[in-house]
Amino acid sequence: MAPVATPFFFYLLSGIMLIGGILVITRKNPVHSALALIVTLLAQASIYLMLYAPFVAGVQIILYAGGIMVLFLFVIMLVSIDRSVKERQFNSQWIVGMIAATALGGLFIAVFMKGKNIFPEHALPVIENDNTQNVATMLYGQYMFAFEIASLLLLVAIIGAVVMAKKRI
């Protein structure tokens, strides 16, 4: 099925994502930041749908917006934020940080100016129907070793998080 009004939805969703991102890094209250980040993640999931990646979009919603962000909100509840909301919001190296970020932005603009013509005008056709099957075949076939390492990484992360958050080991 050909997508309808792609430019409109692209600019709408990128606007939502960028506004959400700006809110994430400017709000005082971490809860507001987390809510803005959830909006950004959901808009990004819609952009994945526009890129014919429904499986990644579903994983994004379930795992990111549903899992990781709930973890964040739990931790915000555990640590008391009353004091930090009233304090200065930017760290002592923020001037150096802004200089470094501006340099990175300049690098991005330079790369954009130099390389904007190397991308093909029209993308190659994709197989729309069995995206999930293709991803699964790749994940359990060609990338099986990486998949196993990822599961090991998750095990290590779980044990690490429990050990780290435990009062007495």
Add this chain to the structure above:
Amino acid sequence: MESMLHITTLHYLVLGAALFLLGVIGVLTRRNVVIVLMSIELILNAVNLNLVAFSRMWGEVHGQVFAIFVITDAAAEAAVGLGILIAFFRNKETVNIDEVNLLKW
């Protein structure tokens, strides 16, 4: 005008670069560790957007598989990072990154 109305890979890459930059600004300037971790999530999402956009450009799913690996890493990183944050808060009663200076000489 033609390039505005036809969405190419480049548009997605520019959006990813903008998100990456926002995340970098958040990591380098904010003082609250929770918001720094959220900014890292923004950076990882920008990378994911690039991966999926390239996957669309080539008409393959390799990029999407990598995006799933990046999401796995983000979950692991968030779990460990928030665990460290809880341990830090228990010791110092603060979430300010300026006070994480035990290893400073």
